[in-house]
Amino acid sequence: xxxxxxxxxxxxxxxxxxxxxxxxxxxxxxxxxxxSSETVEKIMDTAKQLGYFPDxxxxxxxxxxxFSIGFLLPQNINHTMNNPYILKVxxxxxQVCEEKNYTLTIIPPLNQSVIEAVKHAAVDGLITMGMDxxxxxxxxxxxxxxxxxxxxxxxxxxxxxxNINDKSxxxxxxxxxxxxxxxxxxxxxxxxxxxxxxxxxxxxxxPMLRRNGYEKALEEYGMSLKDERINIIxxxxxxxxxxxxxxxxxxxxxxxxxxxxxxxxxxxxxxxQLRHENICVPEKLSVVGFDNLLESKLISPRLTTVDQPxxxxxxxxxxxxxxxxxxxxxxxxxxxxPYKVIVRESLGEVDVK
Amino acid sequence: xxxxxxxxxxxxxxxxxxxxxxxxxxxxxxxxxxxSSETVEKIMDTAKQLGYFPDxxxxxxxxxxxFSIGFLLPQNINHTMNNPYILKVxxxxxQVCEEKNYTLTIIPPLNQSVIEAVKHAAVDGLITMGMDxxxxxxxxxxxxxxxxxxxxxxxxxxxxxxNINDKSxxxxxxxxxxxxxxxxxxxxxxxxxxxxxxxxxxxxxxPMLRRNGYEKALEEYGMSLKDERINIIxxxxxxxxxxxxxxxxxxxxxxxxxxxxxxxxxxxxxxxQLRHENICVPEKLSVVGFDNLLESKLISPRLTTVDQPxxxxxxxxxxxxxxxxxxxxxxxxxxxxPYKVIVRESLGEVDVK
DNA sequence: CTGAAAGCGCTTACAG
DNA sequence: CTGAAAGCGCTTACAG
Numbered sequence: 001x002x003x004x005x006x007x008x009x010x011x012x013x014x015x016x017x018x019x020x021x022x023x024x025x026x027x028x029x030x031x032x033x034x035x036s037s038e039t040v041e042k043i044m045d046t047a048k049q050l051g052y053f054p055d056x057x058x059x060x061x062x063x064x065x066x067f068s069i070g071f072l073l074p075q076n077i078n079h080t081m082n083n084p085y086i087l088k089v090x091x092x093x094x095q096v097c098e099e100k101n102y103t104l105t106i107i108p109p110l111n112q113s114v115i116e117a118v119k120h121a122a123v124d125g126l127i128t129m130g131m132d133x134x135x136x137x138x139x140x141x142x143x144x145x146x147x148x149x150x151x152x153x154x155x156x157x158x159x160x161x162x163n164i165n166d167k168s169x170x171x172x173x174x175x176x177x178x179x180x181x182x183x184x185x186x187x188x189x190x191x192x193x194x195x196x197x198x199x200x201x202x203x204x205x206x207p208m209l210r211r212n213g214y215e216k217a218l219e220e221y222g223m224s225l226k227d228e229r230i231n232i233i234x235x236x237x238x239x240x241x242x243x244x245x246x247x248x249x250x251x252x253x254x255x256x257x258x259x260x261x262x263x264x265x266x267x268x269x270x271x272x273q274l275r276h277e278n279i280c281v282p283e284k285l286s287v288v289g290f291d292n293l294l295e296s297k298l299i300s301p302r303l304t305t306v307d308q309p310x311x312x313x314x315x316x317x318x319x320x321x322x323x324x325x326x327x328x329x330x331x332x333x334x335x336x337x338p339y340k341v342i343v344r345e346s347l348g349e350v351d352v353k
Numbered sequence: 354x355x356x357x358x359x360x361x362x363x364x365x366x367x368x369x370x371x372x373x374x375x376x377x378x379x380x381x382x383x384x385x386x387x388x389s390s391e392t393v394e395k396i397m398d399t400a401k402q403l404g405y406f407p408d409x410x411x412x413x414x415x416x417x418x419x420f421s422i423g424f425l426l427p428q429n430i431n432h433t434m435n436n437p438y439i440l441k442v443x444x445x446x447x448q449v450c451e452e453k454n455y456t457l458t459i460i461p462p463l464n465q466s467v468i469e470a471v472k473h474a475a476v477d478g479l480i481t482m483g484m485d486x487x488x489x490x491x492x493x494x495x496x497x498x499x500x501x502x503x504x505x506x507x508x509x510x511x512x513x514x515x516n517i518n519d520k521s522x523x524x525x526x527x528x529x530x531x532x533x534x535x536x537x538x539x540x541x542x543x544x545x546x547x548x549x550x551x552x553x554x555x556x557x558x559x560p561m562l563r564r565n566g567y568e569k570a571l572e573e574y575g576m577s578l579k580d581e582r583i584n585i586i587x588x589x590x591x592x593x594x595x596x597x598x599x600x601x602x603x604x605x606x607x608x609x610x611x612x613x614x615x616x617x618x619x620x621x622x623x624x625x626q627l628r629h630e631n632i633c634v635p636e637k638l639s640v641v642g643f644d645n646l647l648e649s650k651l652i653s654p655r656l657t658t659v660d661q662p663x664x665x666x667x668x669x670x671x672x673x674x675x676x677x678x679x680x681x682x683x684x685x686x687x688x689x690x691p692y693k694v695i696v697r698e699s700l701g702e703v704d705v706k
Numbered sequence: 707c708t709g710a711a712a713g714c715g716c717t718t719a720c721a722g
Numbered sequence: 723c724t725g726a727a728a729g730c731g732c733t734t735a736c737a738g
Contacts, residue, residue, distance in 0.1 A: 023726080026718080035724075036723060057715075087440055090434070106456060122419075144406050375709085380733095412731080414731080414732070415713080416714085
């Protein structure tokens with residue numbers, strides 16, 4: 001009734017009460033075949049009577065394992081937890097964790113610091129998503145001997161990654177836009193700093209790769225990202241950002257006919273706001289996304305986008321991570337997942353002037 | 354380069370290398386004020402040189418804490434991870450965890466068994482959602498001395514809960530439906546076994562409470578749940594279930610004019626399929642949800658529903674849990690969160706015959 | 707300000 | 723089949 005912190009029984013108590021040694025109690029739980037069945041039975045009986053459960057903390061220390069995979073949340077958690085695409089990836093991760101009988105530890109910044117969180121993470125392996133993987137983080141994990149993989153990370157870094165071919169996907173979808181006559185285009189780009197290590201500009205970040213893809217498509221039409229008909233806006237890419245962008249897009253580029261975004265959720269926020277302001281899509285403005293969320297076919301008009309299978313990224317990334325944890329492989333691996341462009345009603349045609 | 358499992362340095366190595374005791378090394382990390390600043394500096398220097406980080410496993414065993422909150426996934430994980438409402442709750446939980454510098458451990462069934470997962474959970478407190486809390490689970494956690502709270506759990510059980518007033522909310526929304534002339538109604542109810550301990554029928558489960566609410570509203574119109582004009586279908590309530598329900602609803606009740614669901618995600622799946630089959634909402638059929646997801650205002654027509662703040666449930670539930678962990682309170686607490694009915698275009702009027 | 711030593715609760719190689 | 727004992731890597735009361 002009243003919560004006097006009754007001390008939990010330990011293996012020692014069970015040993016004493018059952019008349020066997022701690023060794024035997026441990027065996028009864030972990031390797032019962034080594035004992036006679038009567039012994040196991042007696043030990044389990046007293047364990048049940050005293051309400052004994054092996055302390056996972058002590059067990060894990062002995063075993064030197066956490067039985068948990070960590071998912072590192074970036075500084076700004078709201079962006080993460082509100083993006084259905086990321087949640088899809090997390091679902092994939094948790095599926096593999098379940099198969100392996102591991103838990104999934106969601107690791108927020110510790111005292112506002114991702115680095116601190118990495119230092120203290122109580123996990124056997126770590127997964128990041130679309131994050132600026134500072135060298136410091138990689139170094140700490142190396143010293144701590146904790147394998148790391150990055151989903152939508154920077155494929156030119158030294159850690160294993162799971163990505164789609166971002167350049168090619170961006171090229172493909174921009175092609176669809178240009179093919180339909182659009183020339184005055186606003187690009188909503190993921191903020192660079194979400195992805196890049198600003199120091200080493202040699203690195204090809206995801207937003208960079210995608211912009212390269214856009215550029216390549218534009219060039220085939222005699223244009224470039226520097227063209228005055230192309231306006232680039234950086235954004236954190238949340239639903240709310242999308243809503244807020246509505247006005248900004250027209251302010252900065254009154255003759256815009258198509259908005260190309262790097263994320264469905266921001267495109268959906270934009271579509272939502274456009275409808276609210278009675279601006280017709282695609283007649284007045286076309287909108288294009290990236291991810292192919294479930295939501296992108298719920299909204300009307302349905303969103304043209306790039307399908308990248310988040311679930312699969314999570315699954316494959318986690319399987320890869322387990323390979324490192326179990327020591328099955330050691331070389332640096334890059335997984336590339338197929339994507340496809342999905343054209344729906346949010347992308348319309350425009351008369352080429 | 355090659356992954357020879359180099360042994361990580363321990364506190365002992367740092368002690369030896371720095372010329373101080375293990376005690377001092379520990380103090381340098383945890384309570385530097387107790388040492389002279391030169392000592393701290395020297396110790397930290399050698400720690401950095403050797404790439405030492407305190408092992409959280411050992412630390413936690415000494416401290417008898419995990420610094421993590423557990424979220425227990427029910428048997429069927431897909432339903433959980435694909436329901437935006439639940440994810441909203443998880444977001445709230447993780448917010449509080451971050452404030453407290455805790456991690457959030459997502460705990461899937463262990464060897465297909467939720468009970469096994471509960472036995473082994475390496476956490477300081479546990480949160481469940483809309484789950485059948487078997488006595489066994491409660492008992493194990495009591496013995497393991499791990500506090501537990503239930504969100505959308507069964508308010509008549511002995512554990513602390515966070516809920517809305519489900520009966521009253523269901524009453525209110527059914528009132529809106531009846532007020533608009535609907536009499537031939539299909540109710541999509543959450544499956545009982547997701548919530549109830551079948552043994553003790555005295556318990557008021559969430560679906561039961563909501564049905565009581567519906568009943569009360571119906572009675573005011575001289576009807577009841579047993580009325581032949583009321584059809585009840587049990588469902589797991591996923592998007593896919595909603596799609597599949599489209600045909601079933603009309604098969605079972607050809608003259609239905611309104612579908613009342615207990616979950617937005619199933620209502621949205623239904624709306625999606627209705628649009629696909631060119632069945633006009635609300636002209637041909639009205640649909641009503643429960644939760645007020647972001648998605649419910651993205652889809653058209655926008656969904657009439659009950660707004661229950663998932664984020665807030667997560668936050669308040671987790672704060673409550675920390676009170677138990679920290680021993681601030683011990684009595685059984687029930688939190689009730691406000692809700693409100695939101696009428697949108699998916700609910701139309703019908704001529705009363 | 708610093709250190710020797712006990713303790714956290716398990717696992718497991720080794721011996722019998 | 724069973725047990726004594728070392729070990730996992732920390733924390734911390736106590737002593738000086």
